[in-house]
Amino acid sequence: MNIFFDVDFTxxxxxxxxxxxxxxxxQKLLADGHKIYIWSGVGIRWPEVREHNLTPYVTDCYVKPLDHFEEKLSQMNLPAPPDLVIDDYPEVPTALGGFWVRPYFFYSSNDNELEVLYGLITEVAQTGRSDNRRYKPRPAKGLFQ
Ligand SMILES: [Mg+2]
Incomplete structure (x- = not known):
């Protein structure tokens, strides 16, 4: 799957x-055969990707639409449209299909949100769905269906 991660607070x-x-x-997502993309409402985030040494995992970076998600996504002509979007802002996965994550503001060694997310992504990859309430399937009438 093409998995698109938000940056700020995700x-x-x-x-x-x-x-x-x-x-x-x-690392685990790549090993499972997924592709990772980074997108952000405030620009192309290669500087942050490099700063945190994520370059080996990331296929590309894009600007994320902030509203009219389906319409703007279709205008972006992405080589690989998202199969799953991961975002702390619920409107994005609700519009495009994916997972909402709890916002991350300050470092906490107890934050296991991404570990939980990996399990949920694996569930969707294997079964095509998840009953977890953080998950929203891509709307049936989406442009990429
Ligand atoms: Mg965010």
């Missing part, structure tokens, strides 16, 4: 730390 905190488990989760 992977990077307000304190600019990288969320615990990011490297481990990305």
């Amino acid at each position: 992977l990077v905190g307000l304190d600019l730390t990288l969320r615990p488990g990011t490297h481990d989760t990305m």
Whole structure:
């Protein structure tokens, strides 16, 4: 699957730390055959990807639409449209299909959100769905269906 991660408060905190488990989760997703993309509403985030040594995992970076998600996504002509979006802002997975994650603001060694997410992504990859309430399937009338 093409998995699109948001940056701010999904992977990077307000304190600019990288969320615990990011490297481990990305390594496992790649090993499982997924592709990882980074997108953000505030721009192309290669500088942050490099700063946190995520370059080996990331196929490409894009600008994320902030509204009219399906319409704007279709105008982006992405070589690989998202199969799953991961975002701390619920509107994005609700519109495009994916998982909402709890916002990450400050470093906490107890934050296991990405470990949980890996299990849920694996469930969707294997079964095509998840009953977890954080999961939203892509709407049936989406442009990419
Ligand atoms: Mg965010």
